[in-house]
Amino acid sequence: MKIIKSFSLLFTVSLALMVSSCSNPAASTHKDGYNTSLSFGPGDESKIVEAFLSIKDSTDILLKQGTYKFENLSIAQVKNIRIRGEGFDKTILDFSQQTSGGEGIRVTNVNGFTINDMTIRDSKGDLLKINMSRDVVVNNLHAIWKTADSTSGGYAIYPVLCKNVLIENCYAQGSSDAGIYVGQTDTAIVRNCKGAKNVAGCEIENTLHAEVYGNEFYDNTAGFLVFDLPGLSQRGGYVKAHDNYFHDNNFRNFAKAGSFGTSWGVGNASPGSGVIILAASNIELYNNRILNNNSGAIILASGFAVDDKAVEKINDHYSPISKNIKIHDNTMEMGNSFPEPVYQHHIGKLLVGIEQKLNAQDPTRKNKRIPYIMYDGVSTNLLTNGTTPNPDSLCIQQQGDNIFVNADFININNPKVWHPNTEVSAYNCK
Amino acid sequence: MKNYILFGGSIFLLMVAGMLTIEGCGNNQHQEKAAVDGSYQFKEKLSEYGFFKNNLKDLDPQPGVFHYELATPLFTDYAVKDRYIVLPNGKQMNFVAEGVQDFPDSTILIKNFAYTNTDHKKIMIETRLLVKDPFDKKWKVMDYLWNAEQTDAVKHIIGARLPITLLDDDGNKITTTYQVPNTNDCKRCHINNDIFTPIGPKARNLNVTVAGHEENQLSEMARLGMIAGLPDISTVPVLPKWNDAKHFTLDQRARAYLDVNCAHCHTHGGDAYNTGLFLEYQQKDPPHIGIMKEPVSAGGGAGGLNYDIIPGDAAHSILAYRMNGAEPGTAMPELARTVIHKQGVQLITEWINKMQKQKK
Numbered sequence: 001m002k003i004i005k006s007f008s009l010l011f012t013v014s015l016a017l018m019v020s021s022c023s024n025p026a027a028s029t030h031k032d033g034y035n036t037s038l039s040f041g042p043g044d045e046s047k048i049v050e051a052f053l054s055i056k057d058s059t060d061i062l063l064k065q066g067t068y069k070f071e072n073l074s075i076a077q078v079k080n081i082r083i084r085g086e087g088f089d090k091t092i093l094d095f096s097q098q099t100s101g102g103e104g105i106r107v108t109n110v111n112g113f114t115i116n117d118m119t120i121r122d123s124k125g126d127l128l129k130i131n132m133s134r135d136v137v138v139n140n141l142h143a144i145w146k147t148a149d150s151t152s153g154g155y156a157i158y159p160v161l162c163k164n165v166l167i168e169n170c171y172a173q174g175s176s177d178a179g180i181y182v183g184q185t186d187t188a189i190v191r192n193c194k195g196a197k198n199v200a201g202c203e204i205e206n207t208l209h210a211e212v213y214g215n216e217f218y219d220n221t222a223g224f225l226v227f228d229l230p231g232l233s234q235r236g237g238y239v240k241a242h243d244n245y246f247h248d249n250n251f252r253n254f255a256k257a258g259s260f261g262t263s264w265g266v267g268n269a270s271p272g273s274g275v276i277i278l279a280a281s282n283i284e285l286y287n288n289r290i291l292n293n294n295s296g297a298i299i300l301a302s303g304f305a306v307d308d309k310a311v312e313k314i315n316d317h318y319s320p321i322s323k324n325i326k327i328h329d330n331t332m333e334m335g336n337s338f339p340e341p342v343y344q345h346h347i348g349k350l351l352v353g354i355e356q357k358l359n360a361q362d363p364t365r366k367n368k369r370i371p372y373i374m375y376d377g378v379s380t381n382l383l384t385n386g387t388t389p390n391p392d393s394l395c396i397q398q399q400g401d402n403i404f405v406n407a408d409f410i411n412i413n414n415p416k417v418w419h420p421n422t423e424v425s426a427y428n429c430k
Numbered sequence: 431m432k433n434y435i436l437f438g439g440s441i442f443l444l445m446v447a448g449m450l451t452i453e454g455c456g457n458n459q460h461q462e463k464a465a466v467d468g469s470y471q472f473k474e475k476l477s478e479y480g481f482f483k484n485n486l487k488d489l490d491p492q493p494g495v496f497h498y499e500l501a502t503p504l505f506t507d508y509a510v511k512d513r514y515i516v517l518p519n520g521k522q523m524n525f526v527a528e529g530v531q532d533f534p535d536s537t538i539l540i541k542n543f544a545y546t547n548t549d550h551k552k553i554m555i556e557t558r559l560l561v562k563d564p565f566d567k568k569w570k571v572m573d574y575l576w577n578a579e580q581t582d583a584v585k586h587i588i589g590a591r592l593p594i595t596l597l598d599d600d601g602n603k604i605t606t607t608y609q610v611p612n613t614n615d616c617k618r619c620h621i622n623n624d625i626f627t628p629i630g631p632k633a634r635n636l637n638v639t640v641a642g643h644e645e646n647q648l649s650e651m652a653r654l655g656m657i658a659g660l661p662d663i664s665t666v667p668v669l670p671k672w673n674d675a676k677h678f679t680l681d682q683r684a685r686a687y688l689d690v691n692c693a694h695c696h697t698h699g700g701d702a703y704n705t706g707l708f709l710e711y712q713q714k715d716p717p718h719i720g721i722m723k724e725p726v727s728a729g730g731g732a733g734g735l736n737y738d739i740i741p742g743d744a745a746h747s748i749l750a751y752r753m754n755g756a757e758p759g760t761a762m763p764e765l766a767r768t769v770i771h772k773q774g775v776q777l778i779t780e781w782i783n784k785m786q787k788q789k790k
Contacts, residue, residue, distance in 0.1 A: 077626065124758065
């Protein structure tokens, strides 16, 4: 017994010797609770690639100030990883020399992942894709394509199929889809971020329990989107967006799929949109400043607006008709005219048509702008042949004039019966 | 006496520790932990395993190294593939009707990749090993890159791009940059629901009579004592051979091709789970197979097209479009293919074109 004890003590000593005799200055232990801390500088790219590939649980990697050039980086199937730089203006990861495309940084099945204080830029595919991971924190990260056109990758910051995501103090620019995109995730916070010159500044898609606040999305095609798409792993909902500043989102839609006039996903976002809610339910939008998005401050559309087969896709994971949407106490303003790119966009043209129709059918409007909130008017009455007013529990409480239009999308191709209606009373919060 | 043992033992431990330390502080500072915790350590060179007799590149297997084939294999740039199962002495795998066979701990699966050069010579590129680690019961992966002399292959984790000129199945010359995967690339296809797993050795894909053999491959494995619990072979599911139009219908062959080439990612829990496009052989739901399904995050990869499959119209179906491209960002599969598999594209194009058109 005594011998066994001494033996195990010796074994422990041996272990300690092994660890301590590693004199590599880059490796030390127990930094901020991580078992392994590694530190690298510019020029160490090949070592960094190898360190990412052979990373073990509980590792902290510091990339010191400077510019790094990578094909791509990936981390898979580990726990408690932190990747950090020395500041977004100090540590720069450049993927512009990629030959094989794909993501800049790809994170898969990591339980406990933090990345912060750096800029990542100019990959061919998405910049940071985090797939099927838990407890994810993205902080003080700038994710940028220098040219905002269809050569850019889709998503700058892209957690998908994750659980517990926090994205804060980040900046996304130039994405040909959404700058910050949270997809098929359960529980996410996006706060104090900025996004400009993306097709969408931020998009929450098929995601449950998301809170989006304190952000500024500007100069995108559309500021903020909440979408539910059919056929995916889960239905989204329970999304709150408040105290954000969505402004001047009037950029042309340069989504890649849109270049051939097609119409899925973010290609459907009209230039000049502040907020778009598409087929998503249980959403609350309040205390936001939604200014100078010149095609519509808030657009509430059903899946039917973009997919004539939406009804065939209804199941536990998808309803094309939004329910329980609360819109209140936002500050909304719009410019005097539609942004120029709206006239080249298929949904944009509908918005222009709605404004013209309203002003034609009611001269007392004296050529006012399209109302701030555009609802496509497709409700569950369509499915039930019902006539219930407000069957999907929309609730709108906004001060001022020219707040709302039910655009009667169902009849939009039938000019004789098409009648957009600005009467909001049925939708006022009770 | 007891003290002597203790002393000797401790010297031994210190020596082991010292050796591990040296290794651990070499080119890879993470190894010391792996060595200490008892998990599987891959050897430096392929030759060290002793899988093959004489000239390594002849891949002439030693007893206990079983060469196997799949009914429908993954396409990898017209690569010539050799596959082997190495079971630990006296151990068997347990038959599993659906999915990958239940292999015993310490099983090694070997897959060698070579190409046919313009002199019609077989040139070795890489050898991939999957090991079922007895330490934690998990599969582990390592790649070995063949040297220029073609005498051995050396452990290689960071991937590589190799310019090669190969002959395809019809003898056409193709120049490309072959992509050797890094170890995380391996995981992209081999992880399902966070579990690393082999892909090929499923009962249905092993259920084939290999050319030149009399006996069904699974029956042969059972006869050799490699597999336990194999039921009557006529009851084992069959994966159609993608290029055998004599025995299988167009639909069967196309679905088998998609299963093997796509469904490791395009499945519940796979790397492309987020897309909602699921291409397993057993998948029945038309939108999940891609029929009139809109893309989710394909971006420019969709080529401006609207649906994965439009029945009767392969020319406007994203599935056929992406198989028929080699550009990164467009090409599917994203990994393991840098040239177009013309015969595969032809199969899928014909399959889509012969699908019954839907009413608009």
